[in-house]
Amino acid sequence: MLPRIFGPYEPIRRDYSIDEYLADIAGAGIVKSVYVQANWAPAQAEDEVAWVQGVADASGWPHGIVGYADLMADDVRPALDRLMRYPLLRGIRMQLHWHDNEMYRFARQPDLADDKTFRRNFAAFAETGLSFDLQVFAGQMDGAARLAADFPNTTFILQHAGMLEDLTDEGRVAWRAGMVKLAAQPNVVSKLSGLGTFIHDNDSDHIATVVKQTVDLFGADRCLFGSNFPIEKLWTDYGSLVAAHREAIAGYSAEEQKAILHDTAARVYRL
Secondary structure (H helix, E strand, O other): OOOOOOOOOHHHOOOOOHHHHHHHHOOOOOOOOEEEOOOOOHHHHHHHHHHHHHHHHHHOOOOEEEEOOOOOOOOOHHHHHHHOOOOOEEEEOOOOOOOOOHHHOOOOOOOHHHOHHHHHHHHHHHOOOOEEEEOOOHHHHHHHHHHHHHOOOOOEEEHHHHOOOOOOHHHHHHHHHHHHHHHOOOOEEEEEOOOOOOOOOOOHHHHHHHHHHHHHHHOHHHEEEOOOOOHHHHOOOHHHHHHHHHHHOOOOOHHHHHHHHHHHHHHHOOO
């Protein structure tokens, strides 16, 4: 098996059914969920959305879908037209994160946010009114901020609070500087998710540090909780994950906590 960003994954290398997901979240207070594309083969992007829509029709879960479309195609509009037929489609994620470490590299080049083809297709995408799940590392946040500024009517949902992977003092400074630039764009919100990705642990101190800095920059009404399940089953259970995030936001007001845990997600994903 190829090494992955989250380490060896044999324990979860199987189908993840909606029944298993519902068992995972039992007792955690989850009332709605959003499925984010899981890197099916690009040619099967519509198949993925169709399958999840079918699961939702049968089970009532999830309540929104973020699909995939190739914004480096000659013309993304036909793919978007097909995806827009599915009632639960709320947004698109094309992963832009690129890293010197090949294990962390999901994009074909580091500067996709500034690429002419990408931007031409993004202009067509922006006309759909869908949100864009934005996934970048600190070194790409300048370009991501420019993209958000140039498409102010599109909501950008920053994945994993900017993916803090370099935990040195220098790395933390670079991440925060990039987050400041993204927070300056009012159409960017931050998802507090996947915070154990680079430490392979549900570490409450690490989560609290990232959450506090992110909420202080973006405000509670532009932050939302998200899990990265089933990946995080490698190092924690859902109840413990939610508990760590609740602990991290305990110092905020009840209204701010409600925004982070419920209201922001309900608004930006139109749940």
